[in-house]
Amino acid sequence: MSEKCQICDGPVKNGRCTLCGMPYRNDEVLYHLNENRSDHYRHATPEVRKKMKAQEIPLGDQPKTDANVSSKEEIQARQNAMRQEAMKRIRTTRTAGTKKVKTEKKKDRSGTVKLIILIVVLLMGFGPMIEDALESLTETVPSFREETEEDASASIIPWENENGQDVYSVGKYFGQLTVGKELPEGVYRIYTDEGDAEVRIINGDDVTDYLIGEGDGDLKLFLKKEMVVEVSEASASQIVQFCCKISK
Numbered sequence: 001m002s003e004k005c006q007i008c009d010g011p012v013k014n015g016r017c018t019l020c021g022m023p024y025r026n027d028e029v030l031y032h033l034n035e036n037r038s039d040h041y042r043h044a045t046p047e048v049r050k051k052m053k054a055q056e057i058p059l060g061d062q063p064k065t066d067a068n069v070s071s072k073e074e075i076q077a078r079q080n081a082m083r084q085e086a087m088k089r090i091r092t093t094r095t096a097g098t099k100k101v102k103t104e105k106k107k108d109r110s111g112t113v114k115l116i117i118l119i120v121v122l123l124m125g126f127g128p129m130i131e132d133a134l135e136s137l138t139e140t141v142p143s144f145r146e147e148t149e150e151d152a153s154a155s156i157i158p159w160e161n162e163n164g165q166d167v168y169s170v171g172k173y174f175g176q177l178t179v180g181k182e183l184p185e186g187v188y189r190i191y192t193d194e195g196d197a198e199v200r201i202i203n204g205d206d207v208t209d210y211l212i213g214e215g216d217g218d219l220k221l222f223l224k225k226e227m228v229v230e231v232s233e234a235s236a237s238q239i240v241q242f243c244c245k246i247s248k
Contacts, residue, residue: 078162083193086157086169087239093155156182161243168242172197172231180225186244191218195237202228213237 005012010019017024041052154173161167168183177183190199196213201221212219213236223229231240 075162082159082161082167083169083241086159086167087193089157090155090169090171090239166244168244170231170240170242172233172235172238172240174231176202177229179223179227179229183223183229183242184244185223185225187220187222189218189220189243189245191241191243192237193239193241195235197235197237197240198232199240200230200232202230212240 003012004010005017005020005022005024007022008017008020010017012018012024015024016022037052041049044052154175155169155171156174156177157169159167159169166184170177179185190210190212192213196211199210199212199219201208201210201223204226209232210219210221229242
């Protein structure tokens with residue numbers, strides 16, 4: 001390669017004229033179409049030869065860097081943090097529902113007190129003439145049911161773990177889930193954070209019950225559309241995790 005530009009006679013630096021920008025390639029170090037790898041290796045630069053040698057090493061034998069390797073403890077800690085965040089969101093939903101029920105009960109009690117005061121005033125004025133009406137009115141006062149554990153565990157919370165997989169935290173009182181609606185079709189790893197749980201899979205006329213948890217390990221199943229999934233209310237675990245590994 002000439003040190004002077006053939007167009008403007010300017011100096012050539014790093015393969016290009018510094019005045020007009022005319023490129024000058026060194027064909028001896030470039031790869032040529034249909035060129036044999038061994039021929040290219042002979043006229044390549046030392047840097048190119050180093051890269052070619054590195055490419056010949058199998059992936060399994062290549063050294064791993066610390067930046068691409070995470071310890072098992074770090075992965076477990078991140079997964080636990082994600083699960084705790086999902087549980088926190090479920091508890092927040094349950095607390096909001098409890099406050100709403102208590103507010104409604106408080107309003108109803110306030111109205112009942114006013115009604116009783118009015119009835120007492122009427123009784124003082126009319127005496128026994130309205131005793132029967134008072135009893136009838138008392139029987140018709142609506143009563144609100146107490147919040148049960150079923151209300152607190154009737155939620156489904158979707159979230160994403162560190163591997164980019166969709167996870168669905170399902171409360172045992174949520175009821176039936178239809179694949180294709182509440183759950184997408186795919187291969188699932190079904191597990192619990194604590195306690196055992198019974199999961200029922202309904203596929204047409206076929207009904208299969210699975211027991212998962214601390215003593216029985218995780219359950220891996222392919223759930224296709226129209227299948228119905230249900231967590232038994234008799235399960236010890238309040239929450240069952242459905243981790244979708246391969247979405248269809």
